[in-house]
Amino acid sequence: MDKSTPYPLGVTLRENGINVAVYSETAEAVDVAVFGEDGGETTHRLDQRSGHVFHGIVPGGVGTRYGFRVHGEWEPGEGLRHNSAKLLLDPYARAVEGSWGAGEETFGHLFDDPEQRNDADSAGSVAKGVVVDPAFDWEGDTAPRVPLADTIVYEVHVKGFTKQHPDVPEEIRGTYAGLAHPAAIQHLLDLGVTTVELLPVHQFVQDSHLGEKGLRNYWGYNSIGFFAPHNEYSAAGDDGSQVREFKEMVKALHAAGLEVVLDVVYNHTAEGNHMGPTLSLKGIDNGSYYRVVEEEPENYFDTTGTGNSLNVSHPAALQLILDSLRYWVTEMHVDGFRFDLATTLTRQWGDAHVHSAFLDIVHQDPVLAPVKLIAEPWDTQGYQVGGFPARWSEWNGKYRDDVRDFWRGQGTLGSLTQRLTGSPDVYEADRRSPLCSVNFLTAHDGFTLADLTAYDEKHNDANGEGNNDGESDNRSWNCGAEGPTDDEGVNALRARQRRNLLTTLLLSSGVPMLLGGDEMGRTQGGNNNAYCQDDEISWFDWDAADADLLTFTRELVALRRETPALRPSWYANEAGPNTVSLRADGKPMGQHEWDDANARAYSIQFQAPGSPTVLLLVNGASNPVEFTVPPAPGGPWKLVVSSDPQQEVGREVAELLVGEWSTTVLRSGTIDG
Structure with missing residues (x-):
C-alpha cells in the first residue's frame, strides 16, 4: 500500500485514492470531508504529520468533491481561528464546484461569530474543491514568447469580451470557450496585439454587500483559490471541466500566436478582516498565511484596502504563491503575470523592499525565468513606480497621468517627451530599459478612452454608493459637454482626442497596453469604477463599435510593429x-x-x-x-x-x-x- 507524502500540498492522485497534504502550524487535527452525489459527507482524518504538514491517503479519485475541517483552538485574540464546523476550501484545489451564496444569500453562517461557531455549514451553500484529471493533450503547444520590445498588451475581461459578441455562439458567450472562438481571436489578430492580459481568473468570491444590492463582483479581485480557474467563466460546468476549457482556450490563443498573461491577486484574499468570512486559509492557519497585527493578533495588517494582506514574510504563504505561479506556467501554459498591488508582496516586515523574499525567490526560479512579470507598483501605503528590479516591467502610472494632462491642456512638452521616450527619468539612472515601462492611458479601473474624452466627472450612481466610490480626479476632459451630445463640434474634438491619445500610446517607447474596447469606442456611461457592473455597462457592445476608430487603431498598431525605431530596447x-x-x-x-x-x-x-x-x-x-x-x-x-x-x-x-x-x-x- 502506498504511503502518504507531505508534498505536493493539496490533492495528488494515487492508485489507491488521493494523497492529501495540508500545512498548518496551529491545527490539532485535520479531517478531509468527502461529498457523495447525494450531498452526504464522509470525513477522513489525516493520520500522519511531517513537520507542520498533515497528510494521508483518502478514498477518492477524479471528480471527488471535498473540503477540510480543521480542529484547533478558537482564540481570535491570539490570532487562532480554528473551527471544525466550517467547511474550508483546499487552498491548492485545482477546481471549485459551487460558490458561497453566489450573490443571492448573505454569508451569515460563514462569519467568525463565536456564539455560532459550532453551527454546521449548509452543504448546499459552501463551495467545494474538485479533484481533476491533470491529463491533457496539448498537441505540441508552444509558448509564443513574444519579446518585450515587440509586445502589445490587450487588457480584457473573459466574460465581457464575448458576452454580446454576435458571431460567438450564445451558449459559450462570456466563457473561456467564447474567448477561444475563431471570431474572438480574429478580432485580436486583426487588431495586431500580441498579448492578452486577462482580468482575474482565479476562483473568486461574490461579495455579500453587493448581492444585497442586486449587484455582482465583475472584475474578480476577490480571490480565494490561487490554482482554480473561476468556475462561472466555464461553459462546460464546474465539475472540473473548467480546467480543460481553460487549457483549450490557451491552446487556441497560442495557435494564433497570442500570449496569455493573467492578472493575479496574491496580495489578499476574499476572507477579509476579523469581520470577514472563514472560507479557507483563515481557518487552516491564520497567522502563517495572513499578516496579523503583532500587538493585536485579532486584527490584520492591511495595505490592500480589502481587510487583509498575505503574510509574505512566512514560508508557507510564499510557497503557496510560488507553487501557484509555477502551476499556471507548467500545467496551464500561461505566458506571464500582472501582479495586482505588487508592492504589498514586497513588504517583508511591513516596509516595501527591492530585496524582499518574494522578489528574490521569483528572480531565481527557473520555471518563471522565461515568462513576463508585470507589477502594479503600488498599494494603499506606497507608490513604487521605478522601484522594482530590472527583471520586472511595471504599470507606469506617471505615463498615464502626464499624457492625460498634456492632452487636456495642463501638461508640459517636457513631461510628454519623458513618457514618449520610455520614461528615462524613472528608469535610466538605474540602467533599466524602456521595456520596464508598461505604458497605459486607461485600464479596467477608471474611465474608458471614450469616457476619458466625454466626461469631466464620474457617474457611478449605478454602483449604489451615492457616487462616492471611484477616483474623483480623473485628469479627463469632456471637450465642452458632459456625456453624450448632439454638438458636432464637441463630437469632432472628442474623435480627435481619442486618436491623439492612441497615437501617443502606440508611438511611445516601452510596452503599450490597450484597454479592451478602447479601439472601438467602448463606453461605460461615465462609470469609472465598474467593478460591480456585470452587465451592459461593462460588456462590449459590438453593435455600437466605432468602425473608423477601429481602423485607425489597427493602422497605428501596424505602424508600430513595422517600425523598429518605435520599439527601442535601450535609451540610445x-x-x-x-x-x-x-x-x-x-x-x-x-x-x-x-x-x-x-x-x-x-x-x-x-x-x-x-x-x-x-x-x-x-x-x-x-x-x-x-x-x-x-x-x-x-x-x-x-x-x-x-x-x-x-x-x-x-x-x-x-x-x-x-x-x-x-x-x-x-x-x-x-x-x-
Missing part, C-alpha cells in the same frame, strides 16, 4: 540617441520651452539603424500650427496617420499646417529599411 542605440525633438519652426527646443505650459506644439523624431524614421507632429494648442519639418533621412516624408481628418494620408510633406488638438505622423524610408 549605436548610432546615437533614439529621438530628436524640435520646435514647430524646425529649430532646436530651448531649455525654457520644455516646462513652459504655453508651449503646446513640437515634433519628435524616432530613429534607429535599419528602420524607417518616424516624425510625430504634436499640436496640443487650440489653434492650427504651421510646422517646418526637418530634412528627411531616408527619402521624402510621407504622411501615414493623422488624427486630423483634413490631412491627406500618403502625400509627401515638407511643410504642414497641423490643425488644433491633433497629431500627424510622417515616415521616411521603406518598411523593410
Whole structure:
C-alpha cells in the first residue's frame, strides 16, 4: 500500500485514492470531508504529520468533491481561528464546484461569530474543491514568447469580451470557450496585439454587500483559490471541466500566436478582516498565511484596502504563491503575470523592499525565468513606480497621468517627451530599459478612452454608493459637454482626442497596453469604477463599435510593429540617441520651452539603424500650427496617420499646417529599411 507524502500540498492522485497534504502550524487535527452525489459527507482524518504538514491517503479519485475541517483552538485574540464546523476550501484545489451564496444569500453562517461557531455549514451553500484529471493533450503547444520590445498588451475581461459578441455562439458567450472562438481571436489578430492580459481568473468570491444590492463582483479581485480557474467563466460546468476549457482556450490563443498573461491577486484574499468570512486559509492557519497585527493578533495588517494582506514574510504563504505561479506556467501554459498591488508582496516586515523574499525567490526560479512579470507598483501605503528590479516591467502610472494632462491642456512638452521616450527619468539612472515601462492611458479601473474624452466627472450612481466610490480626479476632459451630445463640434474634438491619445500610446517607447474596447469606442456611461457592473455597462457592445476608430487603431498598431525605431530596447542605440525633438519652426527646443505650459506644439523624431524614421507632429494648442519639418533621412516624408481628418494620408510633406488638438505622423524610408 502506498504511503502518504507531505508534498505536493493539496490533492495528488494515487492508485489507491488521493494523497492529501495540508500545512498548518496551529491545527490539532485535520479531517478531509468527502461529498457523495447525494450531498452526504464522509470525513477522513489525516493520520500522519511531517513537520507542520498533515497528510494521508483518502478514498477518492477524479471528480471527488471535498473540503477540510480543521480542529484547533478558537482564540481570535491570539490570532487562532480554528473551527471544525466550517467547511474550508483546499487552498491548492485545482477546481471549485459551487460558490458561497453566489450573490443571492448573505454569508451569515460563514462569519467568525463565536456564539455560532459550532453551527454546521449548509452543504448546499459552501463551495467545494474538485479533484481533476491533470491529463491533457496539448498537441505540441508552444509558448509564443513574444519579446518585450515587440509586445502589445490587450487588457480584457473573459466574460465581457464575448458576452454580446454576435458571431460567438450564445451558449459559450462570456466563457473561456467564447474567448477561444475563431471570431474572438480574429478580432485580436486583426487588431495586431500580441498579448492578452486577462482580468482575474482565479476562483473568486461574490461579495455579500453587493448581492444585497442586486449587484455582482465583475472584475474578480476577490480571490480565494490561487490554482482554480473561476468556475462561472466555464461553459462546460464546474465539475472540473473548467480546467480543460481553460487549457483549450490557451491552446487556441497560442495557435494564433497570442500570449496569455493573467492578472493575479496574491496580495489578499476574499476572507477579509476579523469581520470577514472563514472560507479557507483563515481557518487552516491564520497567522502563517495572513499578516496579523503583532500587538493585536485579532486584527490584520492591511495595505490592500480589502481587510487583509498575505503574510509574505512566512514560508508557507510564499510557497503557496510560488507553487501557484509555477502551476499556471507548467500545467496551464500561461505566458506571464500582472501582479495586482505588487508592492504589498514586497513588504517583508511591513516596509516595501527591492530585496524582499518574494522578489528574490521569483528572480531565481527557473520555471518563471522565461515568462513576463508585470507589477502594479503600488498599494494603499506606497507608490513604487521605478522601484522594482530590472527583471520586472511595471504599470507606469506617471505615463498615464502626464499624457492625460498634456492632452487636456495642463501638461508640459517636457513631461510628454519623458513618457514618449520610455520614461528615462524613472528608469535610466538605474540602467533599466524602456521595456520596464508598461505604458497605459486607461485600464479596467477608471474611465474608458471614450469616457476619458466625454466626461469631466464620474457617474457611478449605478454602483449604489451615492457616487462616492471611484477616483474623483480623473485628469479627463469632456471637450465642452458632459456625456453624450448632439454638438458636432464637441463630437469632432472628442474623435480627435481619442486618436491623439492612441497615437501617443502606440508611438511611445516601452510596452503599450490597450484597454479592451478602447479601439472601438467602448463606453461605460461615465462609470469609472465598474467593478460591480456585470452587465451592459461593462460588456462590449459590438453593435455600437466605432468602425473608423477601429481602423485607425489597427493602422497605428501596424505602424508600430513595422517600425523598429518605435520599439527601442535601450535609451540610445549605436548610432546615437533614439529621438530628436524640435520646435514647430524646425529649430532646436530651448531649455525654457520644455516646462513652459504655453508651449503646446513640437515634433519628435524616432530613429534607429535599419528602420524607417518616424516624425510625430504634436499640436496640443487650440489653434492650427504651421510646422517646418526637418530634412528627411531616408527619402521624402510621407504622411501615414493623422488624427486630423483634413490631412491627406500618403502625400509627401515638407511643410504642414497641423490643425488644433491633433497629431500627424510622417515616415521616411521603406518598411523593410
